[in-house]
Structures are given as C-alpha cells and as structure tokens.
Amino acid sequence: MELHKFTILQAHEGLKKKEFTSQELVESCFKEMDAKEKNIHAFISVLKEEAIDAAKKVDKAGNFNNPLVGIPLAIKDNMAVAGTKTTAASKILENFVAPYDATVISRLKEAQAIFIGKTNMDEFACGSSCETSYFGPTKNPYDFKRVPGGSSGGSAASVAANECIAALGSDTGGSIRQPASLCGIVGLKPTYGRVSRYGLLAMASSLDQIGPMTKTVKDSAALLQAIAGFDPKDSTTSKKKVDDYLGEIEGSIQGLRVGVPKEYFSQDIEGVDPHVQKAVLKSIEIFKSLGAEIDDSISLPHAKYALPVYYIIMPCELSSNLERFDGVKYGLSDRSGKTLLDDYMNSRGSGFGAEIRRRIILGTYALSAGYYDAYYKKALKVRTLVLRDFEEAYRKVDCLITPTSPSVAFKLGEKTSNPLSMYLEDIYTVSANIVGIPAISIPCGRAMPKDGKTELPIGLQIMGKHFNESLVLKVAYALEKELS
C-alpha cells in the first residue's frame, strides 16, 4: 500500500480501522522523501526521529478521535516549532532554534498530528517562486526545471509529491494559493484574523494569514478546523464562532450566486495564458450546470490598483517587522565592526538576501519623512476603495471566481532578474489579502506550456465574504467532485 498517497481523511479511516499504524504512515512519507528530495528539495529540515517517536506514542494510545491524530504534516519554515530550527529560509536565521511553539503548532499537537519536516520557501515569504530561499530553490514535482510557485513552494511541492499528507503555508499576497495552483493542490487563505499568527515570523502584519495546503478540499476543511479560532496571543484574531467546516461542506449549490468580475477577464490583463482562461471558463460552465447563478456583470473598478497598493503596504510593513533582526538578540551576528552601528549594518547586510534588501529599502523609503503621505497613507486610502468594491459586489453575489495565477508554472530563472515581472504573479491573489477575505485555489485543469513537454496544473480561485470559509469550501468541493 502506498500510504503516503492518502489524503488526511483516507489515512484517518485506515488508522481508525487499524489497517496500518501512524508509524507506517510516517515512514512511508520519509521513504518518499528519500526517493524524491534530491530532485524536488521541498524541505529545509526533516524531523525524522521526533516524528517516529510521536507516531509510536499515537499508535500506543490508539485513540484516533479526530481526523488529524497520527497524520504526518509538513510545516512552512516560518512557523515556530519549539526545539527545531526555524529559518524563514534566511541566512540571518540559519541557526535559529525556536524557543516556543506557534499557536497553530500547539493546536496541532493537541490534535496529535505529527510534524515530519519544515518546508522551503522564499526568504521571509518574499517571492513567488521559492528562488529567493537561502537554501536554494524547490522544484516543481511536475517538471524539475520549473518553479513550484511561492512563497509556500516547499509546502505545495511536498503535498503534490506525496512526501507528506498535508501541509501548512502562509499567505500575504498569494503565497498559499499561487504555489497550490502551480503544483496542482488545494490551498486556502482564511479570513484575516481566523487563524492565529502567534509564532509565525511576521512579514506584513496587516495581510499575513496561515492556512492549509492539502490534496483535497475536504482535507482543507479538516485542517482549518484544527487551527482556526480566537487566540489571546494574537490580538487580530476574531472571537467569532468557528463553523463546522466538514459538516457544512456537502450539499447543493443550487441558486448560489457566483460572481465573475469582468476586470479579471478583460483583455487588459497582460500575459494571461489562454489555457488558464479556458479552464476557468469551463469551471464556470460546471457551476452553471450545478444550478448556480452566474453574474458576469460584477465590476471591481479598483481591482487593478490592488497590486500597487500591495507593493506599498507590504514592503513598508516588512521593513518595520524586520527591524528586530539586529544581530544582538538572535540570528546572524557580525561583530567585526568598531561600533554597534557597524554591527547592525554588517549583520543585516550579510544576513538578508537580495530580495529582502530590495524590499527593506523600498519600504523604508516609502515610510521616510516626506514620502509617508504619498505612499503608505495613499495606499491605505486606496485599500478602502478596493474594500468598498468587494462590499458592493458581495451585495449581489455570494462568492467571486478568478484564475489563481495568470500562467502555469514558469521556468527557474525566468523572472528573477526582473522583480516587477515576478510581482505580477500576484495579480489575482493580492486583493483577498488587501480586503482580508477567505480565498481558495483548487485545481481546475491542466495545460501544455509553449516551452515544455509536460502538462502543468491550472488553479481556480474562489473568494468569499469575511469569515465565510464554509461557503468557499462548499463551492470548491462541489467543483472538485465534478472534475474528479
């Protein structure tokens, strides 16, 4: 039996019926890693001993009372797991050992899930291809010459390659959904404030969210259930009741109002692959056949400003968040200078990679005296306009549909020399972060790239209203069922 190929729910059934043990399941994943990591490089560190010990304990207790007991998970390396290296794929944290657990980790420990490794990512989650990682890029399991997307590229690739059963990622502008799309898996960014970020290495605090990256929509629901909810340690988490995601996932979408924002399907969006458009339009037809009402008159007039808003807010917040890396308290410390100022300059200069340095300069510039009003303040005002567009749209429809990414997986090195072309990868995904709404990417087809010989996955994005993850999951599940 190829246990590593199971979904969370399949593995749970097998564990419950004692068809196999958690240890066998975990070892099956490690075996797959041994065979594939040389080509894929999805992991920064592997937690072999810890995972097998934990699996043995779970097997001994034999109490599989929730879907995550004994399930091997991969965790993006920007989340703190006590006693293990947590690097954010940065040289500056190469030897940092997390002194405590992130809240998502302590919740998953309570659910008795097993952590099998920490996954590769763009440095401090800054990138859309995993190529800014200090530890070298992750490759797309469909074609090793291509990127897995980013920043949660290691998590996406490890799920797609069956090196784990499911994974956690984080999403600031598309970092869960875009790699999910490029690797052909399901990635959900929950509502801002639905999942605690305590113990997540902060990138842009008004945008960051942690979410599940899974093989199926139902797995996404199961994993979200375990991590969602109020946390006194993250003041942005909501006290709103957490829905029963799995319980509400089945059922008809008859009469559901699905919006297709016309700005996202216009010819003006540069570089949208016609295969991607076609696959998404086909999915819209499926929704229609399931009884959903399609509204293609929905307009988000400020949609095109979401990306420039993002590329002001994000570097501003990033540069503030990364001030803590000073070479004094933890992380890389270059003490060769004469003064403390020298040490700051040298530690940060040699610890951060090029993309981080670029974004710190950009953010510091936009926040500096004389420019704050023109950039950051302006961006926060336009953010209001984008938010109003979505509020207006959600008066007419229950959810919105777009492609996740303008293209299928691109080649390694293709976009690294031009940061702006890389930033355009986020064109469909950033709005959900700017507005704080939940959004999921699910596979909706495959296409042969012009410059390749392997068919590559295409992702469809479904965006919902604030805290309406259950509807987003239900719509995604309805489509998944039809496509499988």
Added chain:
Amino acid sequence: MKLTKKEVEHVALLARLNISDTEKELFLGQLSSILNYVSQLQELDTESVAQTAQVTGIKNAFREDVVEDCPKGTREGILKNAPEIEDDLIKTKSVFE
C-alpha cells in the same frame, strides 16, 4: 519617479543595511521601475477617503496588564539563541561612545 544614488544610501543607513556599490546601482533601476508602477495610485482622488488598516473591524483588543512568567524552557531557549551572554544577560557593544 527616479531615485538617486544619494537617496538609496540615505535610506540604507536609516534601515541599518549595508549594501555594496554594485547593488546600489542595480537597486536604483529596479526600485525606480517599482516606484513608477505603484505611482499609478496617484491618478485616484482620495481626498475624502478614510484609511483602512484593519479590515475585519476589531478595535482595541486589550488584555489585562498582568505579568505572566515565561516558562523556564522558553527562557533558556531564548538565551541560547543570543550571540553573546553574560550572567544570563544578552551582551552587546555600548550604545553611547
């Protein structure tokens, strides 16, 4: 929008970030094109629009001002990550000369 080398140097100092001369030149071009791209926001009239920083409406999430002990293991873990310690304190060069 065009950045000058002097501006990049000034901002790098504010950000406490050493960057090489070659990188300064590289960043100049790249950052100018990014600033050019984001400057399209200026075409919108936002005179009477309020700023949005928090999107889900949570305001003033306070907690009681009570000191909680840091677990011993966490405390040790924090100190272990410090580059230099003396008597359980993190050591650094003097701030004032």
